[in-house]
Amino acid sequence: MTITAPGLELRQLSRELEGRRLLDGLDLQVAPGECVALLGPSGCGKSTTLRLVAGLDPASEGNVLLDGEDLTLREPGERQVAMVFQSYALYPHLSVQGNLELGLKVRGVPAAERRQRIDAILDLLQLGSLRHRRPAQLSGGQRQRVALARALLRQPRIVLLDEPMSNLDAQLREELRPELRRLLCGGEQPVIYVTHDQQEATGMADRIALLEGGRLQQVGTPRELYENPANRFVASFLGRPAINLLPMAHRRQLGLRPEHLILGEEGPLAARLLRREWWGHQQLLWLESDQGPLRLLTSAAAAMPPQPRLSWQRRHELWFDADSGARLAP
Amino acid sequence: MKLSGAKALLMLPALLLLVAVFLYPLLRYGWLSGHASSVLTGLRPVPNGGANWQRLIEDVRFWKDAGQTLRFAFCSVALELAGGLGVALLLHQPLRGRGTLRALTLLPWALPTTVMALGWRWILNDPHGPLNAALRSLGAPSYGFLTTPATTWFFAVLADVWKTMPFVALLLLAGLQSIPADLEETLRLEGASRIQILRRLTLPLLVPYLSLALLFRLAQALGVFDLIQVLTGGGPGGSTESLSLYAYLNAMRFLDFGYAATVMLATFLLLAVLLGVGWLLLRRARIARTTGGPA
Amino acid sequence: MPLRRLRAGLRRPPGIPGPLAVGLSALLAAMLLALGVAPGLGRLQGAAPQPVPIRALMPAPLADAVAGPVARFNAKNPGVRLEVIRGPLDTEAISDLAISSLLLGEAPFDLLLVDVSWLAKYVAAGWFTPLDGWFGPEVLAAMEPGARLGNSIGDHLWRMPLTGDTGLLYWRTDLMDRPPRDTDELVAISRDLQRRGKVPWGYLWQGRQYEGLSCVMVEVLQAFGARWWDGASGATALDSPEAVAAASWLDGLLRHGVSPASVAGFTENDALQMFAAGEAAFLRNWPYAWREIEKADGPIRGKVGVTTVVAAPGRQAGGTLGTWGLSLIRGSPHPEEAVTAIRWLTGETVQRQLALEQGYAPTWSRLYDDPELQRQAPLLVVQRAALQHPEPRPLTAAYAQLSDLLTRQVNGMLTGQEAPAAAMASAQRQSLQVLRSMVGTPAAAGTGP
Numbered sequence A: 001m002t003i004t005a006p007g008l009e010l011r012q013l014s015r016e017l018e019g020r021r022l023l024d025g026l027d028l029q030v031a032p033g034e035c036v037a038l039l040g041p042s043g044c045g046k047s048t049t050l051r052l053v054a055g056l057d058p059a060s061e062g063n064v065l066l067d068g069e070d071l072t073l074r075e076p077g078e079r080q081v082a083m084v085f086q087s088y089a090l091y092p093h094l095s096v097q098g099n100l101e102l103g104l105k106v107r108g109v110p111a112a113e114r115r116q117r118i119d120a121i122l123d124l125l126q127l128g129s130l131r132h133r134r135p136a137q138l139s140g141g142q143r144q145r146v147a148l149a150r151a152l153l154r155q156p157r158i159v160l161l162d163e164p165m166s167n168l169d170a171q172l173r174e175e176l177r178p179e180l181r182r183l184l185c186g187g188e189q190p191v192i193y194v195t196h197d198q199q200e201a202t203g204m205a206d207r208i209a210l211l212e213g214g215r216l217q218q219v220g221t222p223r224e225l226y227e228n229p230a231n232r233f234v235a236s237f238l239g240r241p242a243i244n245l246l247p248m249a250h251r252r253q254l255g256l257r258p259e260h261l262i263l264g265e266e267g268p269l270a271a272r273l274l275r276r277e278w279w280g281h282q283q284l285l286w287l288e289s290d291q292g293p294l295r296l297l298t299s300a301a302a303a304m305p306p307q308p309r310l311s312w313q314r315r316h317e318l319w320f321d322a323d324s325g326a327r328l329a330p
Numbered sequence B: 001m002k003l004s005g006a007k008a009l010l011m012l013p014a015l016l017l018l019v020a021v022f023l024y025p026l027l028r029y030g031w032l033s034g035h036a037s038s039v040l041t042g043l044r045p046v047p048n049g050g051a052n053w054q055r056l057i058e059d060v061r062f063w064k065d066a067g068q069t070l071r072f073a074f075c076s077v078a079l080e081l082a083g084g085l086g087v088a089l090l091l092h093q094p095l096r097g098r099g100t101l102r103a104l105t106l107l108p109w110a111l112p113t114t115v116m117a118l119g120w121r122w123i124l125n126d127p128h129g130p131l132n133a134a135l136r137s138l139g140a141p142s143y144g145f146l147t148t149p150a151t152t153w154f155f156a157v158l159a160d161v162w163k164t165m166p167f168v169a170l171l172l173l174a175g176l177q178s179i180p181a182d183l184e185e186t187l188r189l190e191g192a193s194r195i196q197i198l199r200r201l202t203l204p205l206l207v208p209y210l211s212l213a214l215l216f217r218l219a220q221a222l223g224v225f226d227l228i229q230v231l232t233g234g235g236p237g238g239s240t241e242s243l244s245l246y247a248y249l250n251a252m253r254f255l256d257f258g259y260a261a262t263v264m265l266a267t268f269l270l271l272a273v274l275l276g277v278g279w280l281l282l283r284r285a286r287i288a289r290t291t292g293g294p295a
Numbered sequence C: 001m002p003l004r005r006l007r008a009g010l011r012r013p014p015g016i017p018g019p020l021a022v023g024l025s026a027l028l029a030a031m032l033l034a035l036g037v038a039p040g041l042g043r044l045q046g047a048a049p050q051p052v053p054i055r056a057l058m059p060a061p062l063a064d065a066v067a068g069p070v071a072r073f074n075a076k077n078p079g080v081r082l083e084v085i086r087g088p089l090d091t092e093a094i095s096d097l098a099i100s101s102l103l104l105g106e107a108p109f110d111l112l113l114v115d116v117s118w119l120a121k122y123v124a125a126g127w128f129t130p131l132d133g134w135f136g137p138e139v140l141a142a143m144e145p146g147a148r149l150g151n152s153i154g155d156h157l158w159r160m161p162l163t164g165d166t167g168l169l170y171w172r173t174d175l176m177d178r179p180p181r182d183t184d185e186l187v188a189i190s191r192d193l194q195r196r197g198k199v200p201w202g203y204l205w206q207g208r209q210y211e212g213l214s215c216v217m218v219e220v221l222q223a224f225g226a227r228w229w230d231g232a233s234g235a236t237a238l239d240s241p242e243a244v245a246a247a248s249w250l251d252g253l254l255r256h257g258v259s260p261a262s263v264a265g266f267t268e269n270d271a272l273q274m275f276a277a278g279e280a281a282f283l284r285n286w287p288y289a290w291r292e293i294e295k296a297d298g299p300i301r302g303k304v305g306v307t308t309v310v311a312a313p314g315r316q317a318g319g320t321l322g323t324w325g326l327s328l329i330r331g332s333p334h335p336e337e338a339v340t341a342i343r344w345l346t347g348e349t350v351q352r353q354l355a356l357e358q359g360y361a362p363t364w365s366r367l368y369d370d371p372e373l374q375r376q377a378p379l380l381v382v383q384r385a386a387l388q389h390p391e392p393r394p395l396t397a398a399y400a401q402l403s404d405l406l407t408r409q410v411n412g413m414l415t416g417q418e419a420p421a422a423a424m425a426s427a428q429r430q431s432l433q434v435l436r437s438m439v440g441t442p443a444a445a446g447t448g449p
């Protein structure tokens, strides 16, 4: 057996159902206290991964290890996993307090200790005043906090969050992000945070694991994925507005991010302005060039030259194989 | 709440329907129960004061039947709920051929009661029925299942449970399917056993469905008629006669419509009181069904 | 074309008793219509030679039995088209069906084949038209004494009898030389045969809580000198010492194992099946049982004798009268044609055929003297003997109640819930209660409205 680092390790984790591979040989390590965002388009296997880690579904191949200990065949209740579902899964028939208490009761925690721990967590999340409300009487954000509180009470060895903020509006999501990080990350437990929102992934996670079609595309810090994408999918999934892909000779594609294009009177590409989107301090320009349509992000103050041409720095060039999408050396 | 004119107008058809199918017969029974209307009046209703009600109060048979009907209804419904819950939990499991199994479970429910009761009567026949044939092949003597009050009652309940449990099971299955899977999964992650999940989560969330099944089945069981008429004819010695059967006999055999209406109305009042109490009790147990998600 | 009376249908049947009866009736009546009555209703009337439709409701076995005679009737009477509606086999079921249609007002039939036990109730309800206008006293006089009973109420004739059936005693010719003369002998022979292992059981009869048990009770009460119903005083006498003795005897048959405990759940057919399987020495049943036994290739075929029922020593025995007859529905639009049909169906030709083919007892005395019939219908002699002293069931409009509560009590006794004396005392008490609730009514006293 290989010696493993502390933390969570997924080895060749796979799930096959009715002849379809929902997850295909996922290798991933999450260090204690580290928060890894599982990112990818809808249906790529993010929830599947979480359910395998939690033990809610059986893995068809591969292993789940925690601090070197193989959890693959353990019952979900024995894994000490806390999971927050996208729906929050609050028990509708119980008050906030009842929701927090049920798990403790089930595990046989004595009443006095239950009370003390619930009080502490209600304080921490400022939920005290909602203690006796039913889930139906809470706002979306409040429900999310209750679900979080319930997960924390589990004293988990692994924290799994499945799109915990997708039901909240954009503003609330941004507000809650630091709080979530403060509560969950940097402790003892490895955290896997599922999202399909790259901004949230960048904001929350230490590293991002990008999935597509049940396969891991790349894992690394947000910056690594942005600057050095492993393939065309990673390059286009990360970064908004999306990267421009220009067809080049020898069945190659040149990727240039909109923010890296320079608008001026000189440069290799001539362009014509189609439309302008104003983004506050920036503007997005929709251009037509010989190589097809292009997006360009520039300062809101930038003026449009009479004969606009586009240029860029060599180091920003990303080259891909036009057929496989594989990254090519420049 | 105040009804606006348009709203009241829109509700009028429903109201009329309610009056026609519900209130009118009740009022009619009430009216008829104050009359003698039998062969001795040439079937014409003749006011007789409270004679029918006086007779009802003194009618030992009515009260005996009332007791028998209540006992039958409570036992049947209790067994149906327990058994139906078991079947529903089983059918909720991801089993192979679950669809076929669910369809099969419904068979007894789809069978007409009369046919079902005739079937049971044949099975229990002494000495020609298959159950007694089985007994004899084991060397035991035949047993009068339908000539012993206790076993007759038992098999009447059993037949009713057999017939209506599928309905309860399906209703509860719908309830189980309405419970989001992630609730149970969350509790499983907390380390809860199956029993704990059932007790702490599934059953509380099934309360609305259980109470619906309870009220519905109780109303049906208190009005039990064809099963008893065909299976036991009220026997042996009247020990399984139900109130509906008694009312039916008064109307269709004795042509005593005044008294039949009185028995019918008394049965209805009994049922209304029981269901009212049940409904009040269950209303307090009503719960919010939101699990989270968008407010 | 015969003269038509004015539409008798102008006289509507009395007050419809509200949603209760209508609700119960609608379903059954719908069934009746589905039996093929509906098309006839829409038929054109008045146009040149349309035959007058006459419909008769009968229980299935009798409907089948008269199919041939009905066809011949239609051939002979081009002005009339007689149709027989095949009702359910069970006596109580066909009564429920008939009542349901009658309660709805316009019954979809003109003639009803009526069991002797229903007549008083139907007459009191005002559903029949008396037949006196068509059949004088001389008609019944030409019938056997038993067949004359149960057709007249008050001063009117309400029913023309078609069959003269009574309860009979079946015995095993292979197990004894002659049938028992009284109840004591019946029990003694039974126990002797049982002791010697010839048969598991002695005597089989009908003990289920239903009308059949009342028929048994009528015979047993008579056999012990008790009377269920006193027509003169309009009261029951079920708690008399004789009546209790009768009930005790019946109860004793079970307690002492002469009859199996299962008779407490037996109908005619249950008892017949067991007897036909050779498991008993005696059977109480109706005439139809003989053909069933002889028809089937069972172990006792050809080993069965039929005789009249027996009484306690020194008492007069009488079989229960179970006759069927045709009554005319009040409001029938074609009473003349309907009576023509009654005349034919209850006439000697048809009764002769029914006796020959089905074993039904005729009602006409002349048929019993017919040598050919005597040769071919072996039960005829016994049937005639039985019709000399038959026992009718109480001829009162309250009969349905009285019968229902007596069978409840007696079946309760047979199933060990009550002792004979207590059961009969309770039956008497309840009977008087029912009769009291009908006090002062001509219906209860057994006279017509």
Ligand SMILES: Nc1ncnc2c1ncn2[C@@H]1O[C@H](COP(=O)(O)OP(=O)(O)OP(=O)(O)O)[C@@H](O)[C@H]1O
Residues within 6 Å of the ligand: A017, A022, A040, A041, A042, A043, A044, A045, A046, A047, A048, A049, A196
């Ligand atoms: N029970 C199941 N049976 C069959 N296929 C399933 C099942 N559950 C999920 N899948 C399939 O597995 C794939 C991955 O599903 P998964 O739920 O992991 O996606 P996801 O990445 O979480 O998507 P989303 O962002 O929409 O939640 C999908 O194609 C889905 O259709």
Ligand SMILES: [Mg+2]
Residues within 6 Å of the ligand: A046, A047, A048, A162
């Ligand atoms: Mg998902």
